[in-house]
Amino acid sequence: MSEETLDLKSDLNELQDQSNELLKAAQEVVNLFIKAIKIFCIYPPDNPIPKEFRNNLFRKLTEFLDENEELKLGIDQSRLFFKDKVILKEEKKDEGVAFALYRDGIREVSFQKGLEQEELFSFLEAITSCIKSILPEDDLVTLFWEKDLPHIKFSAVDEFLTEDISDLPQPTGSKDLKELYYSEVDLEGSREREISQPSKIQVERFLRDLDLIPQRELDELKFLLEKDKSFEPLKEMFFILKEVLSADSEFSDFSETILLLEKLLDSLVGQEDFYLASEVLLLLKNLGEAESEAGQAHRTERIKEALNRAGDKERVKTLTQILNQNPRLDLFSARKYLSLLSRNTIPHLVDMLGELENFATRSMVCTVLESWGEKNIELLSKGVYDRRWYVVRNIVGVLGRIGSPLAIPYLKRTIGHEDLRVRKQTLEALSRIKGEEVNSILLSILEDPEEKLRVRAARFLGERPCQEVVDYISNLVSRKDFRDKSPEEKKVLLETLAHTGKDEAVNLFKKMILKKTWFKKEKQKETSYLALKALASVNTPSSLEALKELSSSGSRKTRQQANLLREKFSSFQKSGEGRTPEVEKEFEI
Amino acid sequence: MNKLAEQVTSQERKQNKENYLYLLEKGKGLVNLFYATIRTAALYEPNNDAFRKQIGPLMQAVREIIEHEGELSFSSKEGYLFLNQARLRLDFENYVASRFILEFTQKLQIYKLTLESGISQAELQDLICILAHIDPNEKEPFEVIEKKIFEQNLGHIRLEKEREHPVPEAELTSLDQRRTAKKTFYRAISVVREFSQRTQSGKGMNLVKVKRLVQSLVDQILQNEEIFLELSALKNYDEYTYLHSTNVCILSLLLGLRLGLSKRELCELGLAALFHDIGKVKLPLELLNKPSEFDESEWAKMRKHPVMGVKNLLASLKLDPFSIRAMLVSFEHHLNLNLSGYPKLKEKRDLNLFSRIVSIVDTYDAMTSGRVYLKTPFPPDEALRKMFYVREKVYDPSLLKLFINLLGVYPVGSLVLLNDGQIGLVTKNNPDNPSSPKVKLIADQEGTKEVPEILDLSQDSSSSAEPGASRSILRCIDPQKYNLDLSQFIL
Known part of the structure; x- marks a missing residue:
């Protein structure tokens, strides 16, 4: 082998080594980047751990940029690329950093030399808020745009920026000014001066009146700007909706607006935004009460209809699907939403208990049913006739927590249920209800074939002293x-x-x-x-x-x-x- | 990095941030003082009381900053004004002064002006006098100033010249910006049309698309607001409603910028302004285009459009802060400051800031277009005057003043008749002398000029009409009266 060939080979090897090293360095930065975001999602921002990660990342990234001027990353649904090579692959396709960027149309991010710490932190903050929040404040492109990041460039797929504008508006006028000239200008000038005088005077007066903006008005402007900083979108929206509904003097207009609110509710539920959905529901409820107080029977009825519809069988079915599909759901808001539905929803919610796939959502629905309370025992108790033992058990639990004697007839039924778990739950439920009527049921449980149940019933009876109990147990022993x-x-x-x-x-x-x-x-x-x-x-x-x-x-x-x-x-x-x-x-x- | 180094860096960062905030706070006052002193120096001798009243506070402000920072410098970069390393934010309190300094230094080819520690009041006074009396038409203004500074031995003042050839580059940028602005302007019209059509047929709208458009408008307006002022003067297009919405959007953004709104706020404002009239999409075209005045039943229909707007937006958009702002503006834009107007409110309240802005801009554009409410348009100057004299009850008076300040007495795009018989198009407002803007001379008795000439009325000393007197505007002309297309001179 000649010396020249050897040199070429070693040059190629050197180049290969350099390229590998660069890839390794980029990968190191990206790994730190991903870790930093994960840490950001877990810890509050003032915790020392995310701070340390953030500083490390900044150090590594600036070192990389000092040597290489730029770190350009390609993005697809679950991967990040550097120089067309995959340097990060995320486990799940629809979660994580790559997906958050990809979802909002970002296909390339480039960090450039001169990057400042604040820029990087703002960038991280935007991504973290998008990943963390079920309903991010805005899309990432908007968040980056608002933050002014001069050393972080990105390219996004925005169809509208590339599409052609067909059908441009056409000017309607001509182009020649001759006609204008000869009708407006008298070349002798005499007519012109006559016409122009009033206009000139008006302008001068206007200029005198206009003057500068005095301090008082400047202060008012400042106040207005300051006030706008505390703009509360929801409060404003409810103000508008109330006004719009009151402006709808015709019933058909009113009904149309309510229909829009119904559609809005459906769309919010579809987007899993139970927070806003419950706010809209609350608004409808309040409006209904106001209309009822004002004696507007038609309008009250229309709102009632909307509220009933929000909790009809089909919609509850949709809700069930959503609750089953999304484990990260905001259950607190979902609970609030369900609690605001009309009582007609109760049977559907009872049915929902049989379809929900995880404990947390079932427990949430039970809490909602419980909130319906004593007045709705009859409706709630229909669940004890359900063929599914777990539905019966949940309903018995709800009845127990309500603790009303009105539930006793239904619990009498379930204490004889074939499934031990239902009987156990019934026993617990009965123990929460006061009154001697319960004692005889508890005593009857002392004859249940299941020993554990008998023992538990005996314990409960110990806390309810009465002659019937003494006589019964004396006889039994x-x-x-x-x-x-x-x-x-x-x-x-x-x-x-x-x-x-x-x-x-x-x-x-x-x-x-x-x-x-x-x-x-x-x-x-x-x-x-x-x-x-x-x-x-x-x-x-x-x-x-x-x-x-x-x-x-x-x-x-x-x-x-x-x-x-x-x-x-x-x-x-x-x-x-x-x-x-x-x-x-x-x-x- | 070791712990000590990290600590040092963190302290430095803190210090930098504090300095930055200090400069931002002091910069506002300094810019205004600097501007006022130069303006006064142009009118009065240095020994005049008026000038002395200005130079004292300016010197004090300069000294204070130098003591804190070591030195003081003004520089301009990419259309922004910097005080030392801090980019000054423009708002309604310093807008005119900042723009003036930016343009003034650009004209004089000054990239950076530094005042060093030890500067005396006499030195500062001399500098101000030099700057105030320099002829901007001078071939090499920078060299003239530099020479004077040297001759007068102003040792604590340093000047740096624009590094490259600023004029051709600026022209090129301006051409590029103009092209992009025009494209964005048309895109805006197209988006409003698409949104309106989708709303009409009960379909939803992709809000992201609208946001991107407004973001793009904001970016471009931040770079060059004059181009957009010119574009907003276009009135005679066949799709008036869409054009009107676009104009209202642009003018609202310009006013928002003067108020110092953040980018996010500007984006919300732009979006709300773009859709303020969305309630009209379901009104019959015959009504909107009716050539004569409306009768009572037609008015009743027209008065419904703010409420219809809310409904349309509710049906088309998501429920986020952007959409809610848009609904609010749609609902309130025909309400006057004293809550007269329509729709009638059940509950008394203060009108939202964005509604106040859009209300002013919407009225102005409608009055100068003469399509829907008024069948004969007012010339821009007259429209502004009419609005000004009813301001207390109808508009927010300070916002209206700011708006007039933005547009000038003869807004950009106004077709004007000069006292020498020439016809021109206003191309740039002059905040110091609102009745003397820059004008593009486009016609005379020969008809349309092939190569229009630009005339700065505030600097004009020759007149073809009356020798020795300067040219001035006689009055505005209504281009629509002659079915004129001004776009050939604007676009």
């Missing part, structure tokens, strides 16, 4: 099959009896403790011991007396256990702690 129940269930039932029956239960406990059987001796021992502890937990003079009696019982085991409980009890009394929760725990069975 006296039954022959009681000893066969699990220790947990027996314990809770006996505790509930101790708590609700107090002295009335003492004799029964004594009887249970001293009971002897020939069969299932271990089960009986277990029951006796649990009864003994329940007796101790009654904590009345008669229960203590009974405990004393038992401490000299014929059964060694009973004696020992009774003594132990008494000792514990008296040591707690001596220490002055009384029956604190800790002490109560000691007495727990």
